[in-house]
Amino acid sequence: MNCTVRYTTALAVFALVLGLNFAVQAQSFWPKNLGSTINTPLPEVNPVLTPGGDTLFFSRLNSKGNRYGAGDSQDIWMSIKDESGAWQQATRLPNTVNIARYNALYGVLAGGKKFLIANAYDKPGKHFLRRGFSFITLDSAGNFSAPQRVTVRWFSWMDEGEFTNATITPDGKYIFMAFSQRWWGRNLHIYVSHQIGENLYSRPVRIRGPLKEFKSLEAPYFDTCTQQLYFAAKTSNDPKADCNIYAMQPVSGKNMQEWQNLRRLSDTVNTAAWDSYFYPAGVGTYAMMCSNNDATIGASDIFRVMLVEERPWVKVTGKVFDRLTDQLVDMRKNPKVLVNGEVSDSVTMDGESPEFFALLPLGQKYTFTATAPHYVSDTVVVDMEDVKLYTEQEVSLTLSSDPYVTVRGNILNSLALTPISKTQNPSILIDGKEDPNVKLDPSQPRYEVNLPFGRKYQITGRATGYDPVTTELDLTAYREWAEVDFDAKAKPQNANMVTLTGKVINTKTGSPLEPGIPVRMRVNKVFSDNFKYNDKTAEYTLMLPAGADYDLVPSAQNFYNKLEVVNLTNAKPRTTVQRNFFVTPLEVGQSVDIENIFFETGKSKLKPESYRSLNALVDFFNEYPNVKVEVGGHTDNVGSAALNKRLSQARAQSVADYIIEQGIGKERFQAKGWGMDKPKASNKTKKGRAQNRRVDFTIMGI
Numbered sequence: 001m002n003c004t005v006r007y008t009t010a011l012a013v014f015a016l017v018l019g020l021n022f023a024v025q026a027q028s029f030w031p032k033n034l035g036s037t038i039n040t041p042l043p044e045v046n047p048v049l050t051p052g053g054d055t056l057f058f059s060r061l062n063s064k065g066n067r068y069g070a071g072d073s074q075d076i077w078m079s080i081k082d083e084s085g086a087w088q089q090a091t092r093l094p095n096t097v098n099i100a101r102y103n104a105l106y107g108v109l110a111g112g113k114k115f116l117i118a119n120a121y122d123k124p125g126k127h128f129l130r131r132g133f134s135f136i137t138l139d140s141a142g143n144f145s146a147p148q149r150v151t152v153r154w155f156s157w158m159d160e161g162e163f164t165n166a167t168i169t170p171d172g173k174y175i176f177m178a179f180s181q182r183w184w185g186r187n188l189h190i191y192v193s194h195q196i197g198e199n200l201y202s203r204p205v206r207i208r209g210p211l212k213e214f215k216s217l218e219a220p221y222f223d224t225c226t227q228q229l230y231f232a233a234k235t236s237n238d239p240k241a242d243c244n245i246y247a248m249q250p251v252s253g254k255n256m257q258e259w260q261n262l263r264r265l266s267d268t269v270n271t272a273a274w275d276s277y278f279y280p281a282g283v284g285t286y287a288m289m290c291s292n293n294d295a296t297i298g299a300s301d302i303f304r305v306m307l308v309e310e311r312p313w314v315k316v317t318g319k320v321f322d323r324l325t326d327q328l329v330d331m332r333k334n335p336k337v338l339v340n341g342e343v344s345d346s347v348t349m350d351g352e353s354p355e356f357f358a359l360l361p362l363g364q365k366y367t368f369t370a371t372a373p374h375y376v377s378d379t380v381v382v383d384m385e386d387v388k389l390y391t392e393q394e395v396s397l398t399l400s401s402d403p404y405v406t407v408r409g410n411i412l413n414s415l416a417l418t419p420i421s422k423t424q425n426p427s428i429l430i431d432g433k434e435d436p437n438v439k440l441d442p443s444q445p446r447y448e449v450n451l452p453f454g455r456k457y458q459i460t461g462r463a464t465g466y467d468p469v470t471t472e473l474d475l476t477a478y479r480e481w482a483e484v485d486f487d488a489k490a491k492p493q494n495a496n497m498v499t500l501t502g503k504v505i506n507t508k509t510g511s512p513l514e515p516g517i518p519v520r521m522r523v524n525k526v527f528s529d530n531f532k533y534n535d536k537t538a539e540y541t542l543m544l545p546a547g548a549d550y551d552l553v554p555s556a557q558n559f560y561n562k563l564e565v566v567n568l569t570n571a572k573p574r575t576t577v578q579r580n581f582f583v584t585p586l587e588v589g590q591s592v593d594i595e596n597i598f599f600e601t602g603k604s605k606l607k608p609e610s611y612r613s614l615n616a617l618v619d620f621f622n623e624y625p626n627v628k629v630e631v632g633g634h635t636d637n638v639g640s641a642a643l644n645k646r647l648s649q650a651r652a653q654s655v656a657d658y659i660i661e662q663g664i665g666k667e668r669f670q671a672k673g674w675g676m677d678k679p680k681a682s683n684k685t686k687k688g689r690a691q692n693r694r695v696d697f698t699i700m701g702i
Contacts, residue, residue, distance in 0.1 A: 031289060031291060031293070031305040032304050033295050033297065036297065038058070038090055039302060040063070040298055042061055042299065043060070043299040044077075044290070044298070044300060045058065046059040046277055047277060048107060048279070050112045051112045052112070054081045055078060055079070056078065056087065057076060057077070057105045057108075059104050060075060060090075061074050066098070067099075067101075068101045074101070075092050075098040076104065077090045077093065079091070096125075096144060099128060100128040102119075103118060103119070104118040105117050105118075107166075109172050114135055115136050116133055117135075118132075118133065118134075118164075119132060119147075120134060120150075120156070121146075131155070131156050133166070134147035134148055135147070135150055135199065136148070149199065152202075152204065153193075154203040155177070158179070160184070162180070162186050163218070165218050165219050166178070166220075169224055174256055175192070175193045176220040176221070176256075177191045177192075178217055178218045186216070188216050188218050189206050189207075190229075190231060191205060192256045193205070207258075209262065211259075213235050215233075215235060218233070218243075219276045219277045219278070223280055228249060229249070230246070230278045232278070242272065242273065244275060246265065247262075248260060249351050268305070273293040275291045276289070286305060287304075288302060288303070312390050313360055313390060314361075314387065314391050314393060315392045316368070316392075316394075319355050320354035320397045321354075321397070323398050323399065324400075324401060324479055324480050328353060328355075333372045333399075335354050335372040337356045337358075339367070340366060344358070346358045346359060360382075360384070362387050364384055365384065367382075368380045369397065374402040375399040376399070377399050377400075401481045402481040404452050405451055406448065406483050407484045408447070408485060409446065409486045409488060410446055410488070411461045411490065412487050412489050412490075414469050414490060414491045415544065415545060417524060419445045421445070422443070424465055426440075426445040426490070429458075429468070430449070430457055437449055447488065454479075456473065457475065458471075458473075459471050461489045461490040467492075473486050496573030497573060497574065498546050498571045500540075500566065500577050500578075501577070504533070504538045504554055504583060505583070512537070512539075513538040513556065516535055516536075518533070519538075519555065520533075521542060521553070522553040523542075523550055523551075524550060525553075530542060546569075546571045549566065549567040549568060551612065553616060554581040554582075559586060560585075560586060560590075560620060562582045563612075563613055564581055586699060588699050589698065589699065591697070593696045594613060594694075595613060597613060597614070597694075598610050599654070604647065604650030606654050614655065626702055628700045629700055630671075631653075633647070633655075633695050634679075635647060635692065636679070636692040637679075637689075637692075645675035647675075649672070652671040652673055679692045
């Protein structure tokens with residue numbers, strides 16, 4: 001079965017959770033079919049429970065009992081528990097709720113009387129207008145009100161796919177949606193909108209997190225108690241591929257766009273079939289879900305699955321400490337808790353702090369240890385072999401660091417700051433001696449060695465045809481394991497050097513950089529010790545070996561430093577090359593041309609030769625994380641103004657998108673297509689038109 005149940009507008013539903021005070025544990029219970037009072041040979045999906053768990057709403061597809069009959073229809077049905085706790089025969093909600101051909105109930109708000117349903121209707125609530133959302137309320141007599149339209153900005157324009165799912169949080173602050181922006185697309189992504197007014201929500205924003213492996217995601221469901229987002233996903237475009245249920249947490253409680261700690265639910269939730277619409281309920285002891293496993297009556301059934309053992313257990317709570325600080329261990333060290341030497345589904349960690357708890361069956365003995373890369377743990381035994389009743393126990397685990405630092409680096413040409421060729425047999429000495437623990441990478445001039453912290457070392461680079469260079473590595477400040485990047489260097493003998501000379505120019509003034517501003521030079525992203533700068537005259541010299549090309553970027557604090565590509569592959573040794581470098585002050589309103597950006601003719605697709613310049617921009621935005629810019633696209637006057645506007649907008653967006661894809665926050669960028677409105681030169685000449693075809697950025701905030 002497809003990962004999403006197929007129906008024309010696919011208004012699939014997933015409700016909000018009530019309860020579930022801890023994450024899903026290991027189970028010994030398999031999902032149990034709710035039976036023929038709920039499930040039929042037709043697809044049943046989208047279980048939604050009221051807060052008390054006594055009323056179940058769901059969607060039934062293509063039923064003769066639906067308003068539009070058995071042909072391509074979907075209506076909302078409901079069932080109520082009787083006094084014995086059994087589900088009664090399901091009934092269809094009235095036509096005042098099932099108005100359109102495809103109907104779905106998306107969730108229930110706190111209090112259990114207000115519901116989010118699919119579709120936008122006219123003001124009287126009788127006629128379907130478009131895809132969207134509405135609220136309905138249930139009065140004391142059991143009657144539903146007419147739908148009241150909910151506006152989610154841009155949703156009807158963005159939702160172009162074949163399928164749609166949604167859920168709402170109990171407080172009504174967030175709506176999570178799964179849909180495709182591709183026309184009739186079947187691969188869905190999850191989006192979130194936040195409330196900005198009464199019945200008014202923001203434009204959907206696609207969530208970000210460890211989701212690259214998934215081809216399609218559906219049935220989002222946010223549990224406000226555990227701060228878990230549950231969803232179903234598949235990793236293949238194969239229509240027959242299995243769909244599994246996953247969970248993850250927000251990076252921060254107030255940010256519903258960034259997510260982390262992705263995990264797949266246990267194998268007793270995820271069967272060897274299509275599984276979706278996971279809905280934790282009760283007090284966290286069970287959940288509703290949908291599946292087409294071997295126990296189904298029809299194409300898709302609703303199941304109930306237990307989440308914890310219904311027998312006595314021990315609840316173990318604990319914390320992981322750092323022996324060096326006697327404080328809770330830093331979560332960036334990626335600590336995990338093991339039970340009997342193994343990672344266990346029974347252990348739940350907070351995610352933001354090294355606190356954990358586990359629910360474990362009585363009658364056994366458990367050994368708890370912690371683990372983290374380059375750390376060792378003590379051991380705590382929890383003996384429950386003779387315990388018969390529920391009990392709670394606290395434990396403390398301590399991690400101790402490995403007593404060394406892992407040092408890694410390149411072996412560089414000290415003048416060019418480029419890696420020495422492996423044909424030159426590069427190697428290193430430590431304190432003037434060969435160390436058998438040094439690992440050399442045979443494919444490239446890199447080394448790795450573990451060195452005890454707390455002292456200084458002399459690292460010497462050497463290679464055939466090079467003079468050794470010794471540099472001090474100071475590890476006296478380290479008290480626990482760490483990774484340290486440290487490049488060793490060797491100086492080429494009889495080097496064929498080219499001397500670069502020139503000035504550093506301030507583009508704002510068009511004159512040499514003002515006195516007193518220090519400047520350094522990055523050669524292939526590494527600061528060069530061979531760069532000499534006079535901060536009174538703004539003049540510099542830089543010696544580089546001939547026979548290579550270089551990415552050179554000056555570095556002046558609080559300036560945008562422009563990349564210059566200097567090709568010395570054909571330069572003659574002992575010659576001088578004149579080259580100025582350019583910096584632009586970081587001031588709101590300053591504009592900078594992004595040079596060496598190339599697009600396919602008449603299109604907005606970037607050519608690979610643009611990446612060198614764009615990657616230098618990425619480095620700049622990483623160095624100044626508060627800078628916000630407008631990326632502007634410009635054209636010459638060839639062609640219509642409307643066409644040039646669209647092309648320049650698309651090209652500016654392509655540049656912004658590339659930088660965002662490298663990890664720079666998209667909130668720092670605006671893309672603006674100016675077309676032919678802002679020429680830099682006359683369009684009457686070929687040279688002028690070439691100058692006008694450009695992309696630049698203007699600083700909007702710092």
